[in-house]
């Protein structure tokens with residue numbers, strides 16, 4: 572059984588979805604009411620895009636409602652894990668945000684928590700019973716859609732380990748390593764490096780977990796073009812795109828999933844995530 576709080580993630584196979592109503596009280600607090608009778612001895616998977624405090628609240632309330640109905644086995648599919656990038660304290664005075672969210676979610680005693688392509692290994696290490704859903708299948712679908720040969724571009728050291736695994740999964744697609752520097756205090760990016768002499772017109776697919784403001788990818792695209800790259804494509808598991816798409820016009824096409832929000836833009840192709848038990 573699936574309780575799909577976003578009604579966005581496509582259930583795999585013939586699993587039944589649980590009906591509910593949710594609304595926000597006039598004071599701003601979320602509320603939920605599970606409206607249908609169902610077999611409470613079955614495993615229930617709750618899915619949600621936890622990209623706001625209200626969504627986190629609704630998620631916790633839904634789990635509580637299920638428990639009170641007698642459901643014993645509850646799994647969760649939280650494709651975008653909140654604050655996964657705040658996985659260390661950079662400057663004294665900051666919180667370790669990802670741990671705060673992980674502690675709240677651990678307190679719900681879930682049997683399994685699936686997270687899609689987390690920013691680092693810290694998220695699954697902090698969560699109890701966590702299972703990582705990799706981006707391998709997503710990238711395979713992206714390459715099929717591009718339809719011609721590409722080299723995989725890793726934007727920075729943080730993405731390297733993952734991209735070599737993707738390459739292996741795809742049968743050894745060429746990887747080009749890159750790096751960037753970010754000022755810890757201001758967050759400003761500088762100094763993009765592409766570790767290849769000449770890309771000889773090769774089509775390049777940048778693979779990363781998140782596009783937020785896009786600065787990483789705009790800077791990197793410029794450097795790739797300086798190295799005579801062919802067409803540029805971008806594939807990010809979680810599309811925040813807080814500055815829109817105009818500044819990303821250097822990309823032939825951008826691929827993402829619906830893990831964070833819905834996106835409708837002619838430049839962007841959204842590959843919808845599926846939920847399995």
Ligand SMILES: O=P(O)(O)OC[C@H]1O[C@@H](O)[C@H](O)[C@@H]1O
Nearest residue numbers: 656781782783784785786787
């Ligand atoms: O440059 P923007 O899009 O703002 O930020 C995205 C980058 O910042 C990192 O945390 C992500 O892993 C990605 O490399």
